[in-house]
Amino acid sequence: MSFNLSERVIVIGNVFDETCLEPLLKLVSKSFELADKMKSNVGVYIYGTKAEYVISHLRQYNLDTIYLLAPDINNPFDSEFRILERELQMKMPDIVLFLASEQNKILASRLGVMLRTGLTADCIDLEIDPLTNKLLQIRPAFQGNLLAKIECKREKMQMAIVNPEQFCNKLIPKQSNPKIQMLHLNEKQLSKCSLLESTLIMTGNSTQKKYIVTIGRGVSSIENRDLILRFAKKIGAGIGATRAAVAMGLMDEKYQIGLTGKKISCNINFMFGVSGAIQHMIGLQSVKTLIAINNDKEAPVFHTADYGIYGDIRVAADLLLKKFESTGEYI
Amino acid sequence: MKVIVCLKHLINERLSQLDNTYSNLSAYDKAALEMTLKIQQMDDYMQTSVVTMGEEAACKTLREAIAYGIDDAILISDRKLSGSDTMVTSFVLARAIQKIDAVKLIVCGMESLDGSTGQVGPSIAAQLEIPIITGVRKILEFNNQYMICERKIDNMLQTIKVELPAVITVLLEEKYPIRLKTIQGIKRSANCEIKRLNINDLNISQSECGLAGSATLVKNTEIIEKGTSRNIENISDTLIEEIVALIK
Numbered sequence A: 001m002s003f004n005l006s007e008r009v010i011v012i013g014n015v016f017d018e019t020c021l022e023p024l025l026k027l028v029s030k031s032f033e034l035a036d037k038m039k040s041n042v043g044v045y046i047y048g049t050k051a052e053y054v055i056s057h058l059r060q061y062n063l064d065t066i067y068l069l070a071p072d073i074n075n076p077f078d079s080e081f082r083i084l085e086r087e088l089q090m091k092m093p094d095i096v097l098f099l100a101s102e103q104n105k106i107l108a109s110r111l112g113v114m115l116r117t118g119l120t121a122d123c124i125d126l127e128i129d130p131l132t133n134k135l136l137q138i139r140p141a142f143q144g145n146l147l148a149k150i151e152c153k154r155e156k157m158q159m160a161i162v163n164p165e166q167f168c169n170k171l172i173p174k175q176s177n178p179k180i181q182m183l184h185l186n187e188k189q190l191s192k193c194s195l196l197e198s199t200l201i202m203t204g205n206s207t208q209k210k211y212i213v214t215i216g217r218g219v220s221s222i223e224n225r226d227l228i229l230r231f232a233k234k235i236g237a238g239i240g241a242t243r244a245a246v247a248m249g250l251m252d253e254k255y256q257i258g259l260t261g262k263k264i265s266c267n268i269n270f271m272f273g274v275s276g277a278i279q280h281m282i283g284l285q286s287v288k289t290l291i292a293i294n295n296d297k298e299a300p301v302f303h304t305a306d307y308g309i310y311g312d313i314r315v316a317a318d319l320l321l322k323k324f325e326s327t328g329e330y331i
Numbered sequence B: 001m002k003v004i005v006c007l008k009h010l011i012n013e014r015l016s017q018l019d020n021t022y023s024n025l026s027a028y029d030k031a032a033l034e035m036t037l038k039i040q041q042m043d044d045y046m047q048t049s050v051v052t053m054g055e056e057a058a059c060k061t062l063r064e065a066i067a068y069g070i071d072d073a074i075l076i077s078d079r080k081l082s083g084s085d086t087m088v089t090s091f092v093l094a095r096a097i098q099k100i101d102a103v104k105l106i107v108c109g110m111e112s113l114d115g116s117t118g119q120v121g122p123s124i125a126a127q128l129e130i131p132i133i134t135g136v137r138k139i140l141e142f143n144n145q146y147m148i149c150e151r152k153i154d155n156m157l158q159t160i161k162v163e164l165p166a167v168i169t170v171l172l173e174e175k176y177p178i179r180l181k182t183i184q185g186i187k188r189s190a191n192c193e194i195k196r197l198n199i200n201d202l203n204i205s206q207s208e209c210g211l212a213g214s215a216t217l218v219k220n221t222e223i224i225e226k227g228t229s230r231n232i233e234n235i236s237d238t239l240i241e242e243i244v245a246l247i248k
Helices: A018-037 A051-058 A080-091 A100-116 A223-236 A243-248 A278-284 A313-327 B025-040 B056-068 B086-098 B120-128 B181-189 B236-246
Strands: A006-013 A041-047 A065-069 A095-099 A118-123 A125-128 A136-140 A146-152 A158-162 A177-181 A193-200 A211-215 A238-241 A269-271 A289-294 A308-310 B002-004 B048-053 B072-076 B103-109 B134-144 B148-154 B155-165 B167-170 B194-197 B216-223 B232-234
Touching: A006 A018, A006 A080, A006 A100, A018 A041, A018 A051, A018 A095, A018 A125, A018 B181, A041 A051, A041 A080, A051 A065, A051 A095, A051 B002, A065 A080, A080 A100, A095 A100, A100 A118, A100 A158, A100 B086, A100 B120, A118 B086, A125 A146, A136 A158, A136 B216, A146 A158, A211 A223, A223 A238, A223 A269, A223 A313, A223 B181, A238 A243, A269 A313, A289 A313, A308 B236, A313 B236, B002 B120, B025 B048, B025 B056, B025 B103, B025 B167, B025 B216, B048 B056, B048 B086, B056 B181, B056 B194, B072 B086, B086 B120, B120 B134, B120 B167, B134 B155, B148 B167
Parallel strands: A006 A041, A006 A095, A041 A065, A065 A177, A095 A158, A118 A158, A211 A238, A211 A269, A269 A289, A289 A308, A308 B232, B002 B048, B002 B103, B048 B072, B072 B194, B103 B167, B134 B167
Antiparallel strands: A125 A136, A136 A146, A146 B216, A193 B155, B134 B148, B148 B155
């Protein structure tokens, strides 16, 4: 990477929590892979309450410049949008990648409309089309039964919101000292929104992991649950729950996955005692490999699982835990 | 004062029959509909409209909204709109909304159940250049000038005062199911007139909409074989070994 390459790939990260670091690094790593094929550099733009923390980690990688979007107290709802609108118009990058978050979704949608460019939501993979040199945006559709490859028509500013859980962080720490450039809103603008109150809520953010272990109703007891959670901890997995498990009091609501909970996009999802109700399965569209463990042979989950294990949940969890305990840590 | 709710008529039967009600509305859209009806009750002079873009069959969903208590319905339907991406969809909806007088609020679901992009709500706001508040769970105050609402975004719960007109998307929470249809509503829904708009009515050219107007293009799709490649197996050492190998 040299200093004279322009930043044709841009990454925009909204970091509201320390758990945003891992997915951000994965996305930055992927961006370098794409940029290498285009003989280009990567520009990383960061905003959010944990920006300082994230930048302190990003510094050790070989970036030329890290851009920090300065929060504007007078205009908390518009400043990032205005700054980025200006930056993108000036740089005219080929690819703009947004790290998936609710706030970034609003930002991406607004920028997409303002800059009249294509935007693809919730991509789980990205490639460069060898023929057209354009960005291929890969996302699940129709309840995860289809993978759609989407391209933007224009070559400039191909935008995608990305769930990077399935990527690997291949960044190598190097002795480097990137410039941190603070970007401010130039013009004073009155906002139509004002924030009256703001409280932090527990989100059980552990779903941004490579592996997820989900607790369903079939787990049925606290002892079984604790055994499975030990297994999750052993493999460094995030934790999920079905609505039924929450209703039974086995798990806290913040872990709920599905229609009224969160969506996940991990590599492997271990589902213990999950029956497979469609309300739950909707949250799993982007999961790569589903492993279902259930003591009900007729459970609908077996129709969609990649591995269906029939038998006592406790026995299965015990075996898995023992196997990993004997072979060490895999985090 | 007028509140508009934008709904999507689902065509996938398996999806729409999720709750055994034979409705083509998703739970997300039902939450948006319920929120609209709550606002309608706040003020006697509040008028509500439902707007959808889709085929003629979408009239069923519009009539359903009327049965719940929405005042009138608009269907944007045109062959040339097929293949529209989220940007074109929001552009067309925004054009239709601009034709309606005294709109104070536009209510959408968090996302659709089939496309699940969640981009249409924020994009409508961007097209109209008005504020967007996503994930709204409660409206605390609503008047001619502004609205105060509570919303969830990422790891925050916020109370926001926003100047109207604005767009909101409604958070889906199981605590607030949709109300029952009213008898008057059901009667009215059967024979009320649905206003129809095509792209000429909205002054949209063919090159601005449908596949031609969209900024994204689906290059190809790939069917994922799920659950068919393997049989259900009993717990065994070899199977566990195989799974352990996946993680290494």
